Amino acid sequence: MADEHTDPLTVEQMYGDWGIEWExxxxxxxxxxxxxxRTSLYDTVGALGIGEGDRVLDIGGRDAAQALDLAERFGCRVLSVDPVRFNIDFGTEDIAxxxxxxxxxxxxxxxxxIPAPDDTFNLVFARDMLGHVEDLAGGLAECRRVLKTGGAMVIHDVFATPLLEPKESAWLCGELAQVPERLNDELFEQTVAEAGFTIEAVDRVASEWLEHSLESETGEKRLLxxxxxxxxxxxxxxxxGEIPFRVVQANNLWTIYRMxxxxxxxxxxxRA
Ligand SMILES: C[S@@+](CC[C@H](N)C(=O)[O-])C[C@H]1O[C@@H](n2cnc3c(N)ncnc32)[C@H](O)[C@@H]1O
Structure with missing residues (x-):
């Protein structure tokens, strides 16, 4: 792995006396x-003081599961927006x-x-969705339009590290409808700044949520x-079917790579 030790171990070092037993x-x-x-994401929302009377946009909200969580936890009103009809139909049933x-x-x-007037929301919540967005600058400008003055965005995203090989990146992005540039953290920060936002906090969650999930009985065994x-x-x-197979397998690898x-x-x- 690119940023790990580069000096090869000898057989003696590997099998010799470590001063500690293997067990x-x-x-x-x-x-x-x-x-x-993974609910630490909601702690981030809570720390911004979101509560009753506030309006939240969950962009790329899929079936509104997070929108319902946010409403339940904070008593806020939430609009979940998604481009896939199938997600909207599912969400409508769950909301009811x-x-x-x-x-x-x-x-x-x-x-x-975004189907909302200017200056509508106190918060835009974007969990695991910006990777699909071709025009990030345009998307952020639209978020800014619908945010009230001083409103914030809470973004969860996944970025490449130097350990991700170009072929791995190209394959994953192809299988998961991801825009390759979105994996680039420097480009992300530059686009955020150009869109008139200031980065207030970065929480490098890394593998924490997945470790937590795997430490429980019900954690998904993606490697298996x-x-x-x-x-x-x-x-x-x-x-x-071929497409579900490709998405499931790429998602397994995506999750393992996050681990x-x-x-x-x-x-x-x-914040704007
Ligand atoms: C990985 S899912 C995440 C869904 C949800 N936010 C969550 O965390 O469970 C990505 C979602 O982004 C949506 N999406 C893709 N392109 C989008 C776009 N240009 N604008 C808004 N949502 C988009 C997809 O339809 C999908 O529901």
């Missing part, structure tokens, strides 16, 4: 680092059934064309799934 080394590395759960559904609406739209999909590829393609530091999760707060 003890495993026990030490097996200790939890007490990672935060949810205890806080009266605070949530969902509409078809994109970050480049990736291995199975690779070993019995043709049968899985027949059973799932091993080829990709890095960050939560960024920006």
């Amino acid at each position: 003890d080394a495993l026990a030490i590395t097996g200790r939890s680092l007490n990672p935060r759960p 059934k949810h205890t806080h559904g009266h605070l949530v609406e969902n509409e078809l739209g994109t970050i480049g064309r 799934l990736a291995a199975r999909l690779r070993r019995d590829r043709d049968r899985f393609i027949e059973e799932l 091993i530091g080829k990709l890095e999760d960050r939560v960024v707060v920006i």
